[in-house]
Amino acid sequence: MPILEPTYKPPFWAKKSFVSTVFSGLVRKVSGVEQTRERITLPDNDFLDLDWSYAEKKSNKIIILLHGLEGHAQRPYITGTAKLFNDNGIDAIGVNFRGCSGEPNVLYRSYHSGATEDLDSVVKHVLTKNQYNEIYIKGISLGANMVLKYVGEGNELPKEVKAVIAVSVPCDLKGSCDELLSFKNKHYAIRFLQHLKDKLKPKILQFPNNISAADLNTIKTLIDFDHIYTSKAHGFTDAYDYYDKASSLQFLPNIKVPSLIINALNDSFLSPDCFPIKEAKENPNLFLEMPKYGGHVGFISKKNIYYNELRALEFVN
Template sequence: MVIEEFVPHPFLTHPDLMTLIPRYWPRPGLLYRLPCESRLFTVAPETSILGYCHWQPDAKQRPAMILVHGLEGCSDSHYMLGIARKAWQAGFNVIRLNQRNCGGTEHLSPTLYHSGLSADVRHVAEELCARDGIQAIWLAGYSMGGNLVLRAAGETGTLSETLKGVVAVCPNLDPAACVETLEERRNWMYQKYFLTSLKARLKRKARLFPGKFDLSPLAAIRTLREFDECYTAPDGGYQGAADYYERTGARHLLKSINVPTLILTAQDDPFIPYRSFETPGLQSNPWIHFVAPKHGGHCGFIQRSRPHEDRYWAENRVIDFALRPPQPSSNSP
């Protein structure tokens, strides 16, 4: 399959600019006139996640695309709204998922969220098939959400007949490598942003679930690794941060994926190192199409002006791939 080349906006070739500017780039009216139903999906005992469903008039005859955001994002993250609009206009039912605790839903789950909760995505897909009569499912995820949808594809199980394809944009296939890169001095602002947000969320959780979370170590935590060691890993049933990172990376499941899959990343992503994609499961699986432009930042991909497309190159490639999924072919990065 030929993927349209990414030509970056001439002023955004620096990876940090490409990563940060899209967050503030004006995108008015993305959900204008899109039908929207808010819905709670039960994914575990006493645990629900909130999704926003944009149904086509003939929903049962249309495929559904489930969108999953990244770390400390939500269903209203700019890329979630952008891809939702494009997917709906292309004829898909669209479900914008909030991961556990995200989008103001801390009260819906007693647990934290983490990179291994791909079962939540599968539960949502299974409910759409059983309750809504959806017969074809696509999964699309950004960053941490990309890791989750790739994991879900590798674990297909009962989804094997209805899962039609997967797209992951800048997925953190190797969480340990990602955290290590975030600890580099040049990435201090990203680590600070994520850590500040995670700490604030944990405080909200502690108020909602008194006695469940010990906040006494929180003030001394200075890195994401320390946060995961103290909170994320034990809450998720892992022995520690190292065990958590090793067991949740989708790289272990890539070889099991047997549906059309597109992985988009940028070689200059500031905190998901390109070396994490040099894994045998990715290189050898003919179902996986891997595209890695030199520029793009982390989930940025703002392109030079082109006729018939907006500036959001990755969003357009997601839709192109889902509309015309290729058959297995020889894979070359």
């Protein structure tokens, strides 16, 4: 499919990647979304918390929203999309990945970029409602990689899954990790790592045979974290094996449902391979849009409705 021509024009003050990224992550607020939490039990007896919000009238359409690294379903990039879709007659679920809803999950494992089994459980749960005949899925950052992997792995998808949207997607995980560890992103990497390590501390007490305080103290970078925890807890050999097997880039040629990728050219988290131009040109179901600006999930626009949110609504319509 030809590369889509973006129409995004940010405010003059939001053209720098750092400004748009930080404003969107730390300053933006979204009000007017009423969420109702539901806990579902997963096949391995762990749990996921789902935050539902509804259109004014009963809807047969729903969008499943997936957050990024160390996010949750109350982040404005989730609630902003939920509000826009609810206002346009579509229900929404903000998924909190394992351990991200304010309560530690049960198992030693948690979540990662390629954990499509959990997304599959959410889709199947939605289908038990016997109400929805159109399911859309939108992922942000880590969640964007997950949804592209989900629709490209080759498993038979429910016919109700009609389209997906992936925003600021690190589809080459190794390349993206290298970018995060570069000097320009040092402040982001430190913040992510501190959150991840803080969340790992209770697991030392809960699972002393799996990890120790000494192990935690050896974690100095995000790659260390993935070597010591992410890979071992989720069945990978090491961090590089995890990056290799969980990256969605390799699955893009197999995608058979309409899928929109929106990656800003000035997103400092993304490596060159995170702009899959060749794959988009060769797959009629894959649409790639590369705005000049937007940083990482920072597509600031008018009336507190972000460009990527409007494009998601246009795409599913």
